[in-house]
Amino acid sequence: MNFIWFQVRPFGRLLKALHGFAYNFKRFYSYAGWRSNMKDIEQRNYNAAKIYHSLEKSMSFKNRRKGAGWSDAYALLELLKVAASLGELGYHDKAACKLLWNFIGLEENSQTDQATYIKSELSKLDFSSLDEHGTRVYTAVDFQRGVLESPEAFFLSRYSLREFKDELVSEEIIKRAVSLAMKSPSVCNRQAWHVYHTTERLVKDAALRYQAGNRGFGDRIPNLMIITTDLKAFMPGQEHYQHWIDGGLFSMSLIYALHSLGVASCCLNWSQSPANDKLLRALVDIKDNHTVVMMLAIGWPEERNNVCISARRPLDEVYTRLKVRSGGYK
Ligand SMILES: Cc1cc2nc3c(=O)[nH]c(=O)nc-3n(C[C@H](O)[C@H](O)[C@H](O)COP(=O)(O)O)c2cc1C
Numbered sequence: 001m002n003f004i005w006f007q008v009r010p011f012g013r014l015l016k017a018l019h020g021f022a023y024n025f026k027r028f029y030s031y032a033g034w035r036s037n038m039k040d041i042e043q044r045n046y047n048a049a050k051i052y053h054s055l056e057k058s059m060s061f062k063n064r065r066k067g068a069g070w071s072d073a074y075a076l077l078e079l080l081k082v083a084a085s086l087g088e089l090g091y092h093d094k095a096a097c098k099l100l101w102n103f104i105g106l107e108e109n110s111q112t113d114q115a116t117y118i119k120s121e122l123s124k125l126d127f128s129s130l131d132e133h134g135t136r137v138y139t140a141v142d143f144q145r146g147v148l149e150s151p152e153a154f155f156l157s158r159y160s161l162r163e164f165k166d167e168l169v170s171e172e173i174i175k176r177a178v179s180l181a182m183k184s185p186s187v188c189n190r191q192a193w194h195v196y197h198t199t200e201r202l203v204k205d206a207a208l209r210y211q212a213g214n215r216g217f218g219d220r221i222p223n224l225m226i227i228t229t230d231l232k233a234f235m236p237g238q239e240h241y242q243h244w245i246d247g248g249l250f251s252m253s254l255i256y257a258l259h260s261l262g263v264a265s266c267c268l269n270w271s272q273s274p275a276n277d278k279l280l281r282a283l284v285d286i287k288d289n290h291t292v293v294m295m296l297a298i299g300w301p302e303e304r305n306n307v308c309i310s311a312r313r314p315l316d317e318v319y320t321r322l323k324v325r326s327g328g329y330k
Pocket residue numbers: 158159160161162212213214266267268269270294308309310
């Protein structure tokens with residue numbers, strides 16, 4: 001009986017995986033940006049970011065191809081006209097507008113017919129961004145400002161903490177950490193993150209109800225976050241996993257941002273069954289198009305903490321110098 005059970009069990013797991021894929025596909029079908037509905041403010045803004053980032057990149061190259069970027073410039077103009085006609089603007093709408101002004105103002109572009117046309121169309125729009133967009137000079141000295149005196153001291157002093165002081169981390173510090181984490185790279189700078197935060201007991205209990213990994217400490221978590229990414233930012237084809245990737249990068253940045261501010265945290269897994277994901281959504285108010293990447297328990301560390309050592313594997317188990325396969329590349 002036991003033998004048969006062990007033979008059959010892996011197939012049961014595969015079926016569960018299939019169910020999970022189907023659930024993710026259904027969510028992607030329902031909420032991802034593949035319909036390219038530019039009247040939807042979020043879809044349009046992610047699209048605008050994708051296009052203006054391509055222009056921004058082209059503007060940053062040392063050897064810019066003359067005449068490069070005009071098709072993107074026209075595409076952006078069309079999006080801006082949609083934004084203007086609807087009157088509801090997002091950050092990327094405004095950024096795209098400012099970027100387009102900068103693009104047509106480039107020395108090599110400004111005297112062209114295309115620039116004259118785009119300028120006349122842009123002049124009809126009454127919005128732009130207050131931030132800088134385009135390119136900036138960044139020197140080796142600027143870069144040096146990020147070099148840590150002791151990287152080991154920073155990285156190796158972070159541990160997942162599961163017991164915290166009985167004291168909340170202020171909204172101000174939480175927001176500062178989120179702002180720092182926003183400097184994370186994301187595909188085409190779309191920044192499809194959304195963070196939900198609570199300190200209320202009732203909300204924390206509801207959010208943690210189906211999260212198994214908080215047993216033994218969940219009732220003493222001061223601040224709780226749910227980190228999500230917006231499916232609307234992503235297209236089918238190559239991007240169906242991008243929300244997990246960008247969400248994972250952001251999550252790690254957030255953990256390090258908190259660490260840099262002296263705040264402790266512990267990731268709480270949300271690799272969940274479709275049933276539990278639905279149960280969570282029935283209990284707390286997370287937008288349908290937001291995919292839960294993970295939860296994060298946050299708090300001030302106690303004077304003395306008992307942490308898991310969680311030793312790391314030796315480097316040679318995870319690091320290999322990449323080589324070309326013999327005969328594989330001609
Ligand atoms: C995505 C993710 C999910 C995790 N989920 C849980 C969890 O549910 N409960 C928990 O106690 N720890 C959780 N952890 C923390 C890991 O156990 C921890 O990061 C690991 O053991 C390494 O230890 P360290 O963070 O102290 O270096 C999670 C970590 C990650 C990255």
